[in-house]
Amino acid sequence: MPFALWFVVAGLLLTLMALAKTTLARLPLSTAQLYLLVGLGIGPLGIGLLVIDPIDEAGTLEVLTEIAVILSLFAAGLKLRTPLSDGRWRLPLRLATVSMTLTVFGIAALAYFGLGIPWGAAVLLGAVLAPTDPVLASDVQIEDPDDTDRLRFSLTGEAGFNDGAAFPFVMLGLGLLGLHDLGEGFTTWILKDVVWAVLGGIAVGAGLGTAVGRLVVHLRRAHKEAVGSDDFLALGLVALSYGVALLIGTYAFLAAFAAGLALRNEERRETGDEPADDVEAMAHEGEDEEVAVDEHSAPAYMASAVLGFAEQFERIGAVTLVVLVGALLHRAVWTVEMLWFVPAVLLVIRPLAVWVGLLGSPTTGLQRELIAWFGVRGIGSVYYLMFAETHGLNDGFSDLLLGLVLVTITTSIVVHGLSVTPVMEWYAGRARVQERLARKREARAED
Numbered sequence: 001m002p003f004a005l006w007f008v009v010a011g012l013l014l015t016l017m018a019l020a021k022t023t024l025a026r027l028p029l030s031t032a033q034l035y036l037l038v039g040l041g042i043g044p045l046g047i048g049l050l051v052i053d054p055i056d057e058a059g060t061l062e063v064l065t066e067i068a069v070i071l072s073l074f075a076a077g078l079k080l081r082t083p084l085s086d087g088r089w090r091l092p093l094r095l096a097t098v099s100m101t102l103t104v105f106g107i108a109a110l111a112y113f114g115l116g117i118p119w120g121a122a123v124l125l126g127a128v129l130a131p132t133d134p135v136l137a138s139d140v141q142i143e144d145p146d147d148t149d150r151l152r153f154s155l156t157g158e159a160g161f162n163d164g165a166a167f168p169f170v171m172l173g174l175g176l177l178g179l180h181d182l183g184e185g186f187t188t189w190i191l192k193d194v195v196w197a198v199l200g201g202i203a204v205g206a207g208l209g210t211a212v213g214r215l216v217v218h219l220r221r222a223h224k225e226a227v228g229s230d231d232f233l234a235l236g237l238v239a240l241s242y243g244v245a246l247l248i249g250t251y252a253f254l255a256a257f258a259a260g261l262a263l264r265n266e267e268r269r270e271t272g273d274e275p276a277d278d279v280e281a282m283a284h285e286g287e288d289e290e291v292a293v294d295e296h297s298a299p300a301y302m303a304s305a306v307l308g309f310a311e312q313f314e315r316i317g318a319v320t321l322v323v324l325v326g327a328l329l330h331r332a333v334w335t336v337e338m339l340w341f342v343p344a345v346l347l348v349i350r351p352l353a354v355w356v357g358l359l360g361s362p363t364t365g366l367q368r369e370l371i372a373w374f375g376v377r378g379i380g381s382v383y384y385l386m387f388a389e390t391h392g393l394n395d396g397f398s399d400l401l402l403g404l405v406l407v408t409i410t411t412s413i414v415v416h417g418l419s420v421t422p423v424m425e426w427y428a429g430r431a432r433v434q435e436r437l438a439r440k441r442e443a444r445a446e447d
Helices: 003-025 031-042 058-079 087-115 119-129 150-165 167-176 184-223 230-247 252-271 277-285 289-293 298-331 336-357 365-373 379-393 398-446
Strands: none
Touching (some): 031 298, 058 230, 058 298, 087 119, 087 150, 087 336, 119 398, 150 167, 150 184, 150 252, 167 184, 167 379, 184 230, 184 252, 230 298, 298 379, 365 398, 379 398
């Protein structure tokens, strides 16, 4: 594909998305579906402008997906302003631990018994497909940092946690295939790949996010410095937390999420429970530099401006990677097994895992059903598969696993994209009605 033509395709796509954004918001469609169609159109199944062999180019695809996921995880952490002491945090933690584990081994059992895949490859497939995606699930995540709705909060927190929580199972699958040292009795895997890598990644991100947040706020308040550098702050903190986590052998995805979460927590510590809405608006619009150095508004301005920048990069990453997924679909072999495997993953294993994980939780039956349904699969799954390829998977299982992953992601983009707008609008309208009824009951009780 000529280099100049890349710019033409990219320019047309970005212009189209800018013009069609408001139209798509009114339709039962998602932007990801349009990106997927573009990828199909310019890939080998279309006019053949974009031809990539995912096995040969696994290293490149790993890096691209890695960048998109870490920026999305950082943004997800910044969205979550709920205090860590709030009981709502138990919901995403349960989803990222209990439900995640059940999903991994549920998919593995399905692949082992139903497809005849060896146990190591089956566990790897379960780990690749288990995490929900922070890049493509933005339509069901919280709409603003003060949104405490249990459904949106759970899905946002789950997407943040489980991209890192899936890594131990990826390493377990590679170990069972003889591509990673698990240690005698799985001791190396438990101590290094589970305990150290998980806790270390969270500690690195939390420590750096807190330190950088406090330093920037101090410089802005006391010395009127570090103003107008929110884009560098976002990229710098992501790169710093990610790089340090990798250097010490911990999970950098968790570090990126924890860094965003810590930066937001630092803003909340400084400004209190009720940030000024006008400061949030000015931060997104880039208005009035004085707001950035004001004693009261500087923390909220910093957090909001960094979030806005991270979300812009997140959207660009979504465009790039979903177009690539569409172009890669020529490698997926649609077999009879696909007709039952993909529905079983999305309609049986995910709901059962969510139901067990949220047993006894304060969520309503409707919220649990919607959490189970909106387990969006996407870019994170592509990253994990490419990670496995670059770590020695390139054998007889590669084409089979690639096909299963691509078809699952495509199905998720289509069915979840069609349902997200009407379902979430209905859910929001139902919540507003219940809120009005609750206020009326309170008013009657006072009378």
